[in-house]
Amino acid sequence: xxxxxxxxxxxxxxxxxxxxxxxxxxxxxxxxxxxxxxxxxxxxxxxxxxxxxxxxxxxxxxxxxxxxxxxxxxxxxxxxxxxxxxxxxxxxxxxxxxxxxxxxxxxxxxxxxxxxxxxxxxxxxxxxxxxxxxxxxxxxxxxxxxxxxxxxxxxxxxxxxxxxxxxxxxxxxxxxxxxxxxxxxxxxxxxxxxxxx
Numbered sequence: 001x002x003x004x005x006x007x008x009x010x011x012x013x014x015x016x017x018x019x020x021x022x023x024x025x026x027x028x029x030x031x032x033x034x035x036x037x038x039x040x041x042x043x044x045x046x047x048x049x050x051x052x053x054x055x056x057x058x059x060x061x062x063x064x065x066x067x068x069x070x071x072x073x074x075x076x077x078x079x080x081x082x083x084x085x086x087x088x089x090x091x092x093x094x095x096x097x098x099x100x101x102x103x104x105x106x107x108x109x110x111x112x113x114x115x116x117x118x119x120x121x122x123x124x125x126x127x128x129x130x131x132x133x134x135x136x137x138x139x140x141x142x143x144x145x146x147x148x149x150x151x152x153x154x155x156x157x158x159x160x161x162x163x164x165x166x167x168x169x170x171x172x173x174x175x176x177x178x179x180x181x182x183x184x185x186x187x188x189x190x191x192x193x194x195x196x197x
Contacts, residue, residue: 040124041069050129057136061104065117065128073121077102080113107134142167 044066055061067073077084077097086095086102094111096103104111112134118127148161163173 038070038123039068041067041073041119041121041126043126044068047128050131052131052133054133054135055107057108057134058106059134061107061111061132063102063104063115063117063130063132064100065119066100067119067126069119069121069123071121071123073119073125075100076118076120078116078118081116084115107132109134109137 047066053061053063065075067075084102086097094105094108096105102115102117112132115130115132116127118125120126142165148163151159151161153159161175165173
């Protein structure tokens with residue numbers, strides 16, 4: 001039995017493939033379809049394969065990878081060739097992901113680097129890279145990453161407390177001892193994140 005194919009040209013992209021009744025067909029050989037179209041990932045708008053971006057400190061940065069494909073592709077982000085998961089980052093509050101975007105709410109010198117998005121499905125993958133440079137310094141106050149943890153020791157033992165923070169400038173840390181009567185006693189000033197007692 002003969003059967004006609006009616007594939008809309010705007011459904012097909014260069015180097016994409018179409019599945020029709022289980023057969024893999026080159027899209028450039030098909031002109032019309034009522035079949036289910038399956039496409040390897042493709043860009044939905046013109047992009048630069050590698051893009052250099054320069055932002056001032058504290059600026060909002062949005063890295064965009066506009067894609068589509070069938071089956072629905074999955075996007076993975078890397079920074080400096082390492083898998084990048086904002087939720088695992090020390091400054092996770094600075095990052096957000098929204099479909100095609102990786103957003104940085106306040107760029108700092110620590111956000112500079114090479115970012116890469118890889119979009120893939122069962123038919124293939126595409127990728128693009130961003131080189132992000134951040135100029136100047138943020139005047140925002142330091143951000144506390146983790147507070148000192150409680151420790152139990154014997155009398156006479158030495159103890160080290162650590163307080164991790166982020167700052168573009170070079171802050172100093174003041175350490176205080178809070179006694180049982182809620183009175184604070186000044187201990188010392190340090191330029192690093194830990195104090196030895």
